Amino acid sequence: MSGIDTELAIDVKNVTIAYRNTTAVNYRIFLKNMLKPRKKQISAGNDFQAVKNVSFNVRKGETIGIVGENGSGKSTLLGAVAGVYGVDKGRITVRSDHCSLLSLGTGFQSRLSGYQNIFLSGYAMGFSKEEILASLDEIIEFSELGDFIQKPVKTYSSGMYSKLAFSISSVLTPEILLVDEILSVGDIRFRQKSYAKMKQMITDEHRSVIIVNHSTESLRGLCSRILWLHQGEGKMFGETDEVLDAYRKFMVG
Numbered sequence: 001m002s003g004i005d006t007e008l009a010i011d012v013k014n015v016t017i018a019y020r021n022t023t024a025v026n027y028r029i030f031l032k033n034m035l036k037p038r039k040k041q042i043s044a045g046n047d048f049q050a051v052k053n054v055s056f057n058v059r060k061g062e063t064i065g066i067v068g069e070n071g072s073g074k075s076t077l078l079g080a081v082a083g084v085y086g087v088d089k090g091r092i093t094v095r096s097d098h099c100s101l102l103s104l105g106t107g108f109q110s111r112l113s114g115y116q117n118i119f120l121s122g123y124a125m126g127f128s129k130e131e132i133l134a135s136l137d138e139i140i141e142f143s144e145l146g147d148f149i150q151k152p153v154k155t156y157s158s159g160m161y162s163k164l165a166f167s168i169s170s171v172l173t174p175e176i177l178l179v180d181e182i183l184s185v186g187d188i189r190f191r192q193k194s195y196a197k198m199k200q201m202i203t204d205e206h207r208s209v210i211i212v213n214h215s216t217e218s219l220r221g222l223c224s225r226i227l228w229l230h231q232g233e234g235k236m237f238g239e240t241d242e243v244l245d246a247y248r249k250f251m252v253g
């Protein structure tokens with residue numbers, strides 16, 4: 001089998017992910033492994049398959065969206081692309097030194113302060129201490145957290161948590177950005193601000209983005225292609241309007 005197409009930032013081929021076999025890995029191991037191509041090939045056996053034989057790709061500089069009803073496997077697939085989960089069958093190749101998963105459930109160490117978590121996340125994304133320091137003031141200002149930046153993240157509301165997560169990834173600007181539902185959290189003002197920032201990030205021809213979101217209207221303005229997952233399977237992957245129209249029709253008639 002030949003290597004990945006050089007125009008692709010992410011290539012997901014026939015991936016199956018089953019819970020029970022699939023374990024969330026130690027954070028330090030995750031940091032070490034997140035940028036390596038993953039080629040684990042084991043049988044999924046009788047475990048619950050959250051993602052079944054799914055293939056899609058993201059070109060360099062492209063933004064794609066993932067839609068699907070609750071429990072269709074979107075977050076699981078995104079977690080596998082980020083390296084948080086291994087795959088049971090198939091292969092995921094990620095081509096970048098700087099990759100970040102923006103998600104409400106992962107990433108921060110709850111006992112550490114927002115300030116400390118900025119460094120932790122920055123390192124996880126592949127940035128150096130100097131690069132993080134150079135962006136620190138901008139991250140803190142964008143987050144609007146004020147004095148809370150020195151408080152443990154476990155004291156944050158979900159909106160505050162997402163503000164910090166979004167600020168880190170939008171200011172440090174990784175080459176590959178994986179966004180899980182984060183645009184739908186936060187107050188209206190921050191949502192508008194983050195949507196505008198996301199649009200600006202996406203227009204950078206060097207950045208590749210995957211967005212998981214239930215708001216088809218947000219996705220329409222941001223994505224060139226959409227993957228529709230249904231009960232763990234890839235039901236459609238193609239041009240944004242075509243897939244979203246079919247998805248809306250399926251969901252609401």
Ligand SMILES: Nc1ncnc2c1ncn2[C@@H]1O[C@H](COP(=O)(O)OP(=O)(O)OP(=O)(O)O)[C@@H](O)[C@H]1O
Binds near residue numbers: 070072
């Ligand atoms: N840790 C876990 N252990 C076992 N099963 C899980 C686990 N996490 C998710 N699942 C199951 O895997 C399936 C896919 O879940 P996943 O969170 O990936 O879906 P999703 O499309 O992101 O859902 P939502 O839109 O509700 O966020 C669901 O049936 C869910 O119950």
